[in-house]
Amino acid sequence: MSAVPTGVVNVGADLFADAVEAQATSVTRVDWRPPMPRTEADLAAVAADPLRRDANNRALAAMLGVTAQLVDVVPAAEALGLAPGQFLHAGPPITWDRASGPLRGALMGGAALEGLVDDPEDAAALFESGNGVSLEPCHHHATVGPMAGVVTSSMWMFVLEDPATGRRTHCSLNEGLGKVLRYGAYSPDVLVRLRWMRDVLGPLLQRAVRTVRDGAGPVDVTGIVTQMLQMGDEAHNRNRAGTLMLLRDLSPAMVTSGLDAADVAESLRFIGGNDHFFLNLAMPACKLALDAARDIDGSTMVVAMARNGTDFGIQVAGTGDEWFTGPAQVADGLYLGDYGPDDANPDIGDSAITETAGIGGFAMATAPAIVRLVGGSVPDALATTRRMHEITLGENPRWTVPVLEFQGVPSGIDVTRVCRTGILPQINTGMAGRVAGVGQVGAGLVNPPAEIFPMALARLAERARARA
């Protein structure tokens, strides 16, 4: 697959063409790219599928029609029916023996949080034995999880709802950066923080979210994402403005919750000090939108991209719940402290649901300051958003990029366009340490393994041929 171009293509030429376009001169782009190897027959079969055009129109419209409201905060036991010993994780299905360091670390910490073991180190034997423990993807339980994405029964979950259908998605509360469970850390301070979130932050947020919901109406998560994109956030690795708007919307009800003022102040400081807090609302909002496009026969639109630290998987609207998987790649980016490329685990987390919905790496143009975190240059960031329009079905009229004259973000990744152009989706991501217990080592840019798109295309072609 090394012949497939994965980097930034034609930046200079794109900028030049953009400037010409801005002057209202007609311009035709001529940068033809070869299709991915051995995809011609499948591309032809899918192109001839009479269902395809309408199916893709419906899939895109379904995704763009969803709005997400924050309607509750409840423990996973209640929201998802999880029992102690049931563990959810990011990405496609995986077993302990193939799990990467950061996923193992997060599972070990989660087992200690649930009281299954006293010392997280003892949990490795538990997961090896499989006695009384199970692993399932978040995505199989209307849930998404950043990085390792481990969810256990006592963790508090944001509950998002589409008011038009009542459908719901879920995500845990964000712990912050550095040494945190989702990056595979499980030291005592990680568990102390998780217990404080369980005992103090979760109950307080539940009261505030319910008060707001029953008063002025639920927090409009989709609306906050709309505003974030005007405020330098791309809602994957920059969530600063989103976090502050959430605080704005919840803080009055936190103050009048009746809970201890010191606990309220500490919670305000915790959320205000964690620029990523809103990520755990952006992600389930994206999943809620994309789930509306599932199971549309003939549609070539990607409805999930997710990584478990070992495998990168996608699901497609026209192929049901099947995962198309390949090896997760290591991101190219900037490292914290003395960490370097040898310390980084391959790509992990459900957070690529943001790119699947057109934000994150797809909206880098609206968040040029992101390059200071994930690397690259400002012209690269602008060119990336432009380039993603070449592999997507349309634009989001609600989520726009001011500096691109309010163009909608590129939305609805089309498997056929990816295969036809060789352009891979661009993902911004955090990087977890390869070794269980380390935590975050950096942030960077990464792509899916190229071969999973021809795999999905082959299945789409097979189904089209079977219907013909």
Added chain:
Amino acid sequence: MSAVPTGVVNVGADLFADAVEAQATSVTRVDWRPPMPRTEADLAAVAADPLRRDANNRALAAMLGVTAQLVDVVPAAEALGLAPGQFLHAGPPITWDRASGPLRGALMGGAALEGLVDDPEDAAALFESGNGVSLEPCHHHATVGPMAGVVTSSMWMFVLEDPATGRRTHCSLNEGLGKVLRYGAYSPDVLVRLRWMRDVLGPLLQRAVRTVRDGAGPVDVTGIVTQMLQMGDEAHNRNRAGTLMLLRDLSPAMVTSGLDAADVAESLRFIGGNDHFFLNLAMPACKLALDAARDIDGSTMVVAMARNGTDFGIQVAGTGDEWFTGPAQVADGLYLGDYGPDDANPDIGDSAITETAGIGGFAMATAPAIVRLVGGSVPDALATTRRMHEITLGENPRWTVPVLEFQGVPSGIDVTRVCRTGILPQINTGMAGRVAGVGQVGAGLVNPPAEIFPMALARLAERARARA
């Protein structure tokens, strides 16, 4: 002065040149502009002044070296020694007989707030008589005021301090948009809000600001401006991210203030619902920086631009406290509701101190969403920041524009460059209704009257000749 170009110049050509530059091709800009009429001799005299270069270097460095911290919130009586009957206003000095509608309306409301009259309508006779009332510019009292800028003795003031020198500047608390005193409205709801700010919001902010100051250290106003510019604010007509960061920094101490939880919640809602709240911190931060550059003999740098609704005035580092004034212009922009150009008062307010310090209209490139409020297009916004670099002495290394590859904002308006190029400073501004009592009617783009720059240049030349 109609020969002086005041609009957006060479937008298309600028964009084209930018794209070429981005591709690292050498490019020479050839858009020579004629100097302002009858300025040649004064330009030559100032160019020959041996003090000029060093004086401008010192003025720019002095301005860029200042950081502003929020150290207190106290009533104007205490902060500035104002007695009831003493009124501060925006812009250069003016008397009641020449005051515009919105300034008169704000003074009338202020008189009622201070109990000098029961009905604001009765205050007109009081100001006409001049008995027991006085008007002075905010700028003469280490203060800046947005729009009418009326400050009375009982109003609570933000107190900003430069930690290196202990110098201080002040600004009142922002009331929100629409029908508010600073836009000339004085209806009962305006006075109810001002009394709530006096009785509830001010005391609460005083406790919170003092707690933060004495604990983790004062709120870093300059640092928040730095972040805002990465978050789509230009800190004059967009202060959304700044307001949210202020809330983040103050809300924990508001919660533990010991004041009534319902009042704290109401104050959080008030600030969170007013995207302009931070403007009243950005403005005195800019004045604190610019005041450091006052009284530097030979410097041609502008240290204040301010409007009282009738006159637009500037002060210059090398000419002491002298105001150079001309008629304030009506902004070109977007109107609220059914209002139109005939309803708008000429330009008013001290808020052009933001442009004087390199933000606001000078930083439009970092806030492209601003065009939805003030009008114009995104390419105009980018071109405006580029153009302002042609009339400024340097760049601010702290305040940068991500989309322009982190270039510093254009800083230190140079009277000689303005006269030499005919390019006028670009100001983003709110528009007040022409009639006292109306309030805000829109927002738009405006320039100073061109003739005040040759006036200032003439005085600089006179002083240079006198020294020669």
